[in-house]
Amino acid sequence: MNSRLVIVTGANGAVGNSFVQHFLQQDNTTCVAISRSPMETASLNCQVDLLDSQATEATINQLELEGITDAILIHGVGKFKYESECESASVGTTQDEVDDEIFSSNYHTFVNVAEPLIAKLSRKHRRGSKTSLALCAFGSVTDKYKIPFWRSYTYAKDTLRDYIKKLAKSEEWQGLIRGRFINVSTTDTGNENKLRPCATAEEKKYWLKPEKIVEQSVAQLESLTPLWEEIDVYEPLPGFDPQTYYNNYDEIQSKWERQMGLETSR
Numbered sequence: 001m002n003s004r005l006v007i008v009t010g011a012n013g014a015v016g017n018s019f020v021q022h023f024l025q026q027d028n029t030t031c032v033a034i035s036r037s038p039m040e041t042a043s044l045n046c047q048v049d050l051l052d053s054q055a056t057e058a059t060i061n062q063l064e065l066e067g068i069t070d071a072i073l074i075h076g077v078g079k080f081k082y083e084s085e086c087e088s089a090s091v092g093t094t095q096d097e098v099d100d101e102i103f104s105s106n107y108h109t110f111v112n113v114a115e116p117l118i119a120k121l122s123r124k125h126r127r128g129s130k131t132s133l134a135l136c137a138f139g140s141v142t143d144k145y146k147i148p149f150w151r152s153y154t155y156a157k158d159t160l161r162d163y164i165k166k167l168a169k170s171e172e173w174q175g176l177i178r179g180r181f182i183n184v185s186t187t188d189t190g191n192e193n194k195l196r197p198c199a200t201a202e203e204k205k206y207w208l209k210p211e212k213i214v215e216q217s218v219a220q221l222e223s224l225t226p227l228w229e230e231i232d233v234y235e236p237l238p239g240f241d242p243q244t245y246y247n248n249y250d251e252i253q254s255k256w257e258r259q260m261g262l263e264t265s266r
């Protein structure tokens with residue numbers, strides 16, 4: 001019988017928690033919820049700060065992979081920051097110009113889990129096991145537009161995207177690691193509501209519900225093929241043309257600053 005291990009980070013957040021709720025209902029599946037703060041859950045719960053690589057490695061090393069045929073890592077962590085200073089377009093953003101906290105929250109928190117998990121799997125493979133691993137993280141549907149107001153976030157997501165894609169396509173893994181990047185539009189989470197307290201009820205009607213992300217991505221996540229796939233999940237906004245809107249920085253700025261409750265600088 002096939003047995004799955006699903007590890008969800010950011011399990012206390014709205015997105016992570018929706019995946020925990022889903023996988024708790026599935027047969028032959030052990031669900032591990034990783035959170036920084038304490039949480040109540042029917043799944044196994046590990047509390048660790050994912051920025052602490054040693055503590056994270058110790059947590060991952062405690063997980064039992066014996067008898068597991070497929071492991072799925074779903075990474076529901078990744079801080080966002082609105083950066084109003086935008087003298088330089090983000091197209092040429094370099095690591096030096098990026099906010100370290102945003103980069104670490106999006107990139108290092110993932111790598112700190114993935115590396116010990118892959119090392120553990122690798123030891124298992126050397127003993128003849130064929131356990132597969134899905135690496136899944138979330139990006140924004142805006143990442144492809146390189147919006148200067150969140151250049152650090154986009155840079156971090158692009159770095160993470162490349163990291164997962166490279167592993168999924170690496171010959172060393174012979175197809176045993178697959179990568180999924182789920183790009184979402186504004187999602188109705190605790191942090192988003194804190195960040196944009198002045199968004200109107202009409203605007204929030206089009207914020208994505210975390211359950212919809214699960215519904216629209218879980219089949220691709222579970223599938224062993226293709227080895228690399230990006231999925232866009234969004235709430236269609238009537239009359240919204242992404243090309244026009246995402247290239248109009250004045251409009252983006254005034255909407256965001258109004259929703260965040262900031263005095264507009266213009």
Ligand SMILES: NC(=O)c1ccc[n+]([C@@H]2O[C@H](COP(=O)([O-])OP(=O)(O)OC[C@H]3O[C@@H](n4cnc5c(N)ncnc54)[C@H](OP(=O)(O)O)[C@@H]3O)[C@@H](O)[C@H]2O)c1
Pocket residue numbers: 009010011012013014015016034035036037048049050051075076077078079080105109138139140141184185186187188189190191192
């Ligand atoms: N919300 C959106 O509109 C949106 C849009 C595009 C992409 N995304 C992406 O979707 C994912 C989930 O978003 P979300 O809005 O659900 O996030 P969230 O509300 O910020 O939840 C994130 C969770 O991550 C945990 N966390 C943060 N730093 C941690 C650390 N160092 N170690 C362990 N846990 C940590 C938090 O734990 P504590 O509660 O303990 O602090 C929180 O439970 C993120 O990758 C985000 O970038 C979100």
